Amino acid sequence: MTTVRCRFYNCAMSTPILATKLYRPPPRPEVVHRPRLLTRLHAGLQRKLTLISAPAGFGKTTLVSAWIAECPHPSAWLTLDDRDNDPPRFLSYLVAGELLIGAVVVLNRQVIAAAHTREKTEGRLLVHADFLALEAADRLRPFPGRRRDAALFVNLEPCLMCFGAAMSCCVGAVYYGVESPGDGAVALVRTWQKRDSDFPAYQIPFTQGGILRDDSIALFQRYVAQHRSGAMWEWAKTIASQGNTSA
Numbered sequence: 001m002t003t004v005r006c007r008f009y010n011c012a013m014s015t016p017i018l019a020t021k022l023y024r025p026p027p028r029p030e031v032v033h034r035p036r037l038l039t040r041l042h043a044g045l046q047r048k049l050t051l052i053s054a055p056a057g058f059g060k061t062t063l064v065s066a067w068i069a070e071c072p073h074p075s076a077w078l079t080l081d082d083r084d085n086d087p088p089r090f091l092s093y094l095v096a097g098e099l100l101i102g103a104v105v106v107l108n109r110q111v112i113a114a115a116h117t118r119e120k121t122e123g124r125l126l127v128h129a130d131f132l133a134l135e136a137a138d139r140l141r142p143f144p145g146r147r148r149d150a151a152l153f154v155n156l157e158p159c160l161m162c163f164g165a166a167m168s169c170c171v172g173a174v175y176y177g178v179e180s181p182g183d184g185a186v187a188l189v190r191t192w193q194k195r196d197s198d199f200p201a202y203q204i205p206f207t208q209g210g211i212l213r214d215d216s217i218a219l220f221q222r223y224v225a226q227h228r229s230g231a232m233w234e235w236a237k238t239i240a241s242q243g244n245t246s247a
């Protein structure tokens with residue numbers, strides 16, 4: 001059992017994480033194949049939610065496990081019980097094992113998109129929290145206002161990819177928590193001698209760091225304390241070490 005400290009969305013709490021709740025039962029080779037139900041589940045991907053309801057023992061878990069095994073989309077498994085009817089606890093499970101990096105896009109004081117980093121969940125690299133939040137905002141049809149009035153908030157200084165995404169998405173401001181010495185792009189972007197006359201829509205956003213900086217550092221310190229090795233851990237240490245190590 002490990003503990004995750006979740007401060008996203010203003011929730012500050014310690015939540016015990018039971019690793020067994022995150023394990024997907026592997027599909028069994030001797031199980032009866034159910035192509036009609038699998039086809040219906042695939043069709044449900046066009047919608048936001050699919051509910052599978054059947055009495056106990058009818059094979060719901062086996063069916064979903066088989067579906068995930070052949071589904072090309074990324075997936076995560078979380079077994080819920082009565083105690084999980086609590087947003088902070090649910091979110092803690094949702095980000096379990098990931099670096100605690102979250103991002104929101106705000107427009108007219110409303111959150112229009114939110115994401116957390118998914119590198120561990122998806123086994124990919126181009127799934128940073130800020131990139132995913134910007135991508136989700138960019139998919140809104142119609143965009144609910146002027147893009148230049150939108151702002152990106154993220155608890156870690158954006159990398160070059162994510163800062164470039166913010167510029168390409170035409171957000172007007174980027175606010176972040178703690179600096180990222182290894183890959184933060186803000187200092188580099190500030191040295192860019194860009195002429196707005198060349199491409200007026202492509203502007204460098206207003207940028208401000210230090211938003212809830214201590215809280216952000218605490219998240220990385222917690223991650224470093226809970227893990228012991230790996231490239232992510234080594235990188236997280238460089239961020240965690242910027243704070244008071246006794247915290």
Ligand SMILES: [Zn+2]
Nearest residue numbers: 128158159162
């Ligand atoms: Zn990034």
